[in-house]
Amino acid sequence: MKRVQPFAILALTGLLLSACGSGGGPVDAKPTLTLSVDRSTVSEAGTVKLTASTSDTDIKMVRFYKGSDTTPVCEDMTAPFECTVSVGEADAGTVTYRAVATDQAGQTGEASTTVTVEINAAPTVSLQVSQTQVFAAGPLTVTATATDADGIEKVEFYLNGRLIENGVDVSAPYTATIPLTFIQNGRHVITAKAYDTTGKVSEASQVITVGIDRGENNNDLSLATQINIGENVVGRITGVGRDYDYYKFTGTAGDRLKVTVRAQSYDSTSTLDPYVQVLMPDGKTILEEDDDGGMGMESEVRFDLPVSGTYYIVVTDDRIHEDPDYTNSDFTNLYRLDLTRR
Numbered sequence: 001m002k003r004v005q006p007f008a009i010l011a012l013t014g015l016l017l018s019a020c021g022s023g024g025g026p027v028d029a030k031p032t033l034t035l036s037v038d039r040s041t042v043s044e045a046g047t048v049k050l051t052a053s054t055s056d057t058d059i060k061m062v063r064f065y066k067g068s069d070t071t072p073v074c075e076d077m078t079a080p081f082e083c084t085v086s087v088g089e090a091d092a093g094t095v096t097y098r099a100v101a102t103d104q105a106g107q108t109g110e111a112s113t114t115v116t117v118e119i120n121a122a123p124t125v126s127l128q129v130s131q132t133q134v135f136a137a138g139p140l141t142v143t144a145t146a147t148d149a150d151g152i153e154k155v156e157f158y159l160n161g162r163l164i165e166n167g168v169d170v171s172a173p174y175t176a177t178i179p180l181t182f183i184q185n186g187r188h189v190i191t192a193k194a195y196d197t198t199g200k201v202s203e204a205s206q207v208i209t210v211g212i213d214r215g216e217n218n219n220d221l222s223l224a225t226q227i228n229i230g231e232n233v234v235g236r237i238t239g240v241g242r243d244y245d246y247y248k249f250t251g252t253a254g255d256r257l258k259v260t261v262r263a264q265s266y267d268s269t270s271t272l273d274p275y276v277q278v279l280m281p282d283g284k285t286i287l288e289e290d291d292d293g294g295m296g297m298e299s300e301v302r303f304d305l306p307v308s309g310t311y312y313i314v315v316t317d318d319r320i321h322e323d324p325d326y327t328n329s330d331f332t333n334l335y336r337l338d339l340t341r342r
Helices: 006-019 318-322
Strands: 034-037 046-053 059-066 074-076 081-087 093-103 108-117 124-129 138-147 152-159 162-169 174-180 186-196 201-210 232-236 245-251 256-262 274-279 286-290 299-304 309-317 334-341
Touching: 034 093, 046 059, 046 093, 046 108, 059 081, 074 081, 081 093, 124 186, 124 201, 138 152, 138 186, 138 201, 152 174, 174 186, 245 334, 256 274, 274 299, 274 318, 286 299, 309 318, 309 334
Parallel strands: 034 108
Antiparallel strands: 034 046, 046 081, 059 074, 059 093, 093 108, 124 138, 138 174, 152 162, 152 186, 162 174, 186 201, 232 334, 245 309, 256 299, 256 334, 274 286, 274 309
């Protein structure tokens, strides 16, 4: 029997090892995979699911990318290798997704697929108001600018979430008017909703602040607001640089009355330093006046009516009264006037 030398066995073993990898396959084999998507065409905003399929058994992970981005949108380390991505109007057109598989040896393989996005974009809309701070009663004009590739069917206008009267316009320029009085004093949100011909809708909003005197325009004696003994009224010294608010009441000779004007003691945010005067029925003669009733009172006058008739109460800012060149129309010049018996 012929003996085989040991070095010959070692040489044969080396040849076999060089021909095969440690994993039983070719040394340079990279992962192979395919990438599929559950929806190749998207017509509504939502999500699509990407699935990477491979017959390789040593896949460490699969990373999913959008287009040429280098940051993955997600990754999966166990089969089935899946990724769910959001698709919206901003993706309109053809979007490419890539899946990169990495095996245990660090080798990578890649596959790609495309998604066609045909989402009908909602309208674009903006809202303008004639003024954001309203000091005088009257109509407020609101205007919306709306565009859409499919055309605009209508624009609706809302005040604090409620459709305003005659608040639907079907042709540009899209406008509406909102009548405002002291009843609307406060902060409000105006919204315009634009609809395209396919039913898509977009909206835009604008905040306004309303501060209208109950009696405005009551800036002179002939426009004085009626107030009865025992009533109160809330007003503002605003709207014009030198605002005077006039009120009138009817009394009987001998009535013992008191007029109190509260600013900060009524509303801590008020910036008004009130001045008040009571005029005789001739509208000229001052029966009583005061600019400071003390802590918690701010401005108060007490008086007895000398004759029966219609009297007048005038409220303004103390500095407006003292300085003929001073102006103050701050929205925060809020006050409450009380006319009571004593």
